[in-house]
Amino acid sequence: MSPRVNLAEVRPGDTLPEVAETIERMDLVRYAGASGDFNPIHWNDEVAKAVGLPGVIAHGMYSMGVAARMVTGWVGDPAAIKRLRVRFSTMIEPGQTLTVKGEVAEVDGGRVLVRFHAEDEKGEKVLSKGEAELEL
């Protein structure tokens, strides 16, 4: 279970390879089924509009799941991830592209802190204050 990154080469300020995903309505239906979160604001426009939304919006946890791919893709081994957190800041609708960006904030022995966020096409933060604590 060796990690993909080489700890000896990890430095604060290193950027992680970005992950971008254009969100389709089908992705939200699939995520609803896989996760068990069937809140209709994620797949039914009428319900979404009735509660004041422009239309259906992505599950926050769908966006976090996409964001986690950036961390797993970089580190390789999911067992290296000790903590993962985000704040949900702005909603994102189908048709928009979510881009996840992160960098190494701290390296302390074998412990690495990655800070990240995910933004929409206007640069608005969909996920903010993202943190991933890793042990390599």
Add this chain to the structure above:
Amino acid sequence: MALNQALVGKAYPALRYEVGREKLREFAIAVGETDPIYHDEAAARAAGHPDLPAVPTFAVVLSLRAGQVVYGDPELGLDYSRVVHGEQEFVYHRPIRAGDRLLATGKVAAAQAKGRHELLTLETEVTTEDGEPVCLVRGTLLSRGTAPPREGRA
């Protein structure tokens, strides 16, 4: 209606969850994770995992189930239609794996006013049936406009 502060600290009965390979694959596909270790047992074993590991956010499936019990408690006074997801955190002891027989225990960790809104934090502790710690899932919901009026203000 404001949240019932008396329920802070209350733990609900543990739910059982048996982790199946197809469920882990289905969830990995749903978040677009294509790394073979999440789909192919041979690739997972070659990478040192005893069986397919879950992607990191999979634990939310257990926390959603635990949450249904907590949020549905009429004593809590939560109106789910007013709720938006505020923050989410996972603290891991190890990845969830296919074949795990898990227990998920939901607890109301905090309920506090923030301006006109209230923040409700649900913690779901995930262990194996044998008591091995697996992860802690901490989700904070924002309940819009339900904070009680403050004294001295209308």
